[in-house]
Amino acid sequence: MRSPFVCLLLAVILPGLSSTAFAQDRLAPLPTRTVAVTFDDLPASGGPGGLPCDRDRVLDLTDRLLAHLAAQEVPAIGFVNEGRDCEDVVTAVLTRWLDAGHDLGNHTATHIDINNVPIAAYLDNIAQGEIITRRLLGARGRALRYFRHPYLHAGDTAEKKEAVEAFLAERGVRIAPVTLDNSEWIFAHAYSIALTRGDMDAAARIRATYLDWFETVFTHFEAWSLDVLGYEPPQVLLLHANLLNADAFGGLAERMKSRGYRFVTLDEAMADPAYDQPDPYIGEWGISWLHRWARGQGLEVEWEPDAPDWVNAYRTE
Numbered sequence: 021m022r023s024p025f026v027c028l029l030l031a032v033i034l035p036g037l038s039s040t041a042f043a044q045d046r047l048a049p050l051p052t053r054t055v056a057v058t059f060d061d062l063p064a065s066g067g068p069g070g071l072p073c074d075r076d077r078v079l080d081l082t083d084r085l086l087a088h089l090a091a092q093e094v095p096a097i098g099f100v101n102e103g104r105d106c107e108d109v110v111t112a113v114l115t116r117w118l119d120a121g122h123d124l125g126n127h128t129a130t131h132i133d134i135n136n137v138p139i140a141a142y143l144d145n146i147a148q149g150e151i152i153t154r155r156l157l158g159a160r161g162r163a164l165r166y167f168r169h170p171y172l173h174a175g176d177t178a179e180k181k182e183a184v185e186a187f188l189a190e191r192g193v194r195i196a197p198v199t200l201d202n203s204e205w206i207f208a209h210a211y212s213i214a215l216t217r218g219d220m221d222a223a224a225r226i227r228a229t230y231l232d233w234f235e236t237v238f239t240h241f242e243a244w245s246l247d248v249l250g251y252e253p254p255q256v257l258l259l260h261a262n263l264l265n266a267d268a269f270g271g272l273a274e275r276m277k278s279r280g281y282r283f284v285t286l287d288e289a290m291a292d293p294a295y296d297q298p299d300p301y302i303g304e305w306g307i308s309w310l311h312r313w314a315r316g317q318g319l320e321v322e323w324e325p326d327a328p329d330w331v332n333a334y335r336t337e
């Protein structure tokens with residue numbers, strides 16, 4: 021039986037709210053957000069056991085990841101390190117990505133770090149990193165159009181940064197920025213260790229925490245976008261082709277849909293004027309393009325949430 025107090029309370033509140041207002045509140049549309057999903061380190065991110073060249077395991081990982089993308093109707097782009105010592109595995113993985121309708125970009129041949137090598141070596145590694153990808157794209161009448169820097173390190177000196185930008189422009193290749201940068205790789209490392217140990221309780225905990233933690237990353241960058249740009253641009257999410265996403269990407273896609281995200285291609289995302297802005301940051305950090313643009317405006321960067329301590333500790337204990 022409803023208490024007299026509640027009846028009194030409702031009598032006070034209700035006259036101010038029409039039944040229409042209640043209905044609208046319940047049916048309020050989700051915000052219209054868009055995101056391009058990108059996966060680095062094809063054929064597969066490293067980790068224990070030399071995964072990237074283990075043909076059966078890598079093809080299994082690839083098929084499971086592509087199945088999530090198909091089920092969630094996510095058009096993705098994979099960034100490739102061709103220079104693994106296993107051309108047959110690389111070719112098989114890239115063929116499956118293209119057959120599934122996705123795009124491919126270059127991520128250097130051997131995942132080298134621009135901070136640690138002379139510019140000539142870096143440019144050569146870019147050129148060596150696009151041979152198979154260009155051939156497979158070309159056979160389908162398509163061109164290689166995107167490059168992503170390993171570690172998001174885009175040049176620690178103006179000379180290096182400008183040399184890479186000019187080299188890519190000559191080849192008809194555009195730098196693929198990232199706005200939703202994150203510590204997914206820490207979860208993925210912990211997850212692969214849990215699987216190797218057969219610690220399925222930890223694996224399940226890491227997967228669940230991964231999804232909850234990503235909500236905090238989205239919340240951060242949605243608000244930070246408003247501070248930096250005045251609106252939420254089509255976001256570009258960085259993930260990796262790893263065992264964690266082979267198991268958990270479907271759940272992550274559901275979380276994004278619940279936040280109002282619609283999945284778009286990198287081409288569609290980068291048609292937004294935000295991506296016509298130059299990247300003003302010169303330095304050794306690999307940071308979100310939102311942070312780069314913020315620094316260009318003289319804003320103090322608000323950093324995204326780190327992975328929880330226990331996840332970080334699990335991979336090193």
Ligand SMILES: [Zn+2]
Binds near residue numbers: 061127131170
């Ligand atoms: Zn990478």
